[in-house]
Amino acid sequence: PFYKGGDLKGGLFIPVYKTGYSSSFLHKMKIDKTEAWLLKIPLKYTYHLSFADVPVYKTVLVRIYAGGRTGIGESTPLPGYDSKTPDDVWSFVSNEIKKLPGMQVKDAVQIYGGFKPSEGFAYCALNCALEMLDSPGWKRPSTAKIQLVGTLNAHDISGIGNEIENLCSNGYDTLKIKVGRNVSDDIKRVRETDRLLPAGTRMRIDANQGYSQDDAMRFLDCIPPEKVELFEQPLPVNCFEETAELRSGTDIPIMLDESIKSMDDISLAAGLNACDFIKLKLMKCGGISRTIEYARFAEKNGFTVVLGNGVQSDIGSYLEALIQAGLQLTAAGEMNGFNKQTESLLIENLEQRNSELVIRDGFSPAISIPALNKYLKETVSFS
Secondary structure, three states, X not given: OOOXXXXXXXXXXXXXXXXXXXHHHHHHOEEEEEEEEEEEEEEEEEEEOOOOEEEEEEEEEEEEEEOOEEEEEEEOOOOOOOOOXXXXXXXXXXXXXXXXXXXXXXXXXXXXXXXXXXXHHHHHHHHHHHHHHOOOOOOOOOEEEEEEOEEEOOOOHHHHHHHHHHHHHOOOOEEEEEOOOOHXXXXXXXXXXHHHOOOOOEEEEEOOOOOOHHHHHHHHHHOOOOOEEEEEOOOOOOOHHHHHHHHHOOOOOEEEOOOOOOHHHHHHHHHHOOOOEEEEOHXXXXXHHHHHHHHHHHHHOOOEEEEOOOOOOHHHHHHHHHHHHHHOOOOOEOXXXXXXXXXXXXXXXXXXXXXXXXXXXXXXXXXXXXHHHHOEEEEEEEO
16 A cells, blocks of 8 residues: 555655544445546646647546545546547446445455556556555645646747746746647747746756657757756657667756656666656556655666646646655656646645645545536446
8 A cells, every 4th residue: 555664755644534544444444435527627728749739638537435534536548648548548447436335445456556557547546546545644744835847838939938927926947848849940949938038947848759869869959958957758658779869969858758657667767878857647657656656766766756747637636746745856746737727626726826736734635516517528426
């Protein structure tokens, strides 16, 4: 279970249930009820990636009840990361949760925790809900504050300038810009962004696999390195050796994201010196336990870990924020997907103070049923 050992640097506490249960009670708990929702959540703006434009989240939520406690989880499948579509994940989840009522929580955790690394998006919502039930909780500081990365989504220079001014005035010191569609246009846009950035502010540049090796090298040769924190996933997922070659020819740090789905991938990246940063996402890892396990393993291999998913709702953002705080990761978190929603799925919104996501002690991410009903495509419930 993800609470085992109590060795998280900052401590971690999942405050969606009453604490004080003994481990023996937890292991005997039986699941009383399961619920799942397939949602289509509108966004404030279309989010641009090299391989897709994202105008809505197609999200699967799971809620599981056992012994007076509740666990919740989310999966929002995304092309480029996983072959599973939202409908695939929904079919899997809605079929599996019907088997859970009457099963002991510990047995369900064991059954669903053994998934293949390539199946993270399918299993994430189910595993997170189960892992939350299976944890007696940690003590942690009364309030967790997570510095977030800011998102530059505009493509025209005036729009980028307005975004930079707004984000920096709210305390953001790391801004993420997407590239990977047209290298010539990308170079112009990044150079202009560099010119507009105030001193002390850094760019996190993400190509989402969009470049060939020649285009990636051309891009790196043409941008000023001083304000660049890192260059993320320049090449397709299996190009570890090519990425290592790319890294050897630049002073700009490289981060791998879509290429990293397992500890074997982390080991391969380390053996080839393919990157400096490893990017992890709760949904890509498939649950809380594996996310923590992969983060520790990456750090042990000398990598700096960046955590977070910009394409997820409040639920996934909340869980990643707790992991970020518990592991005391220092790079700005990318669990900012909740900011893109037109409306929160929670009764009480996640709290953001300027550039920080704040999780107060005792905060519980209670789902708003009216919000779910507004964006509902399908739902199932079993008891």
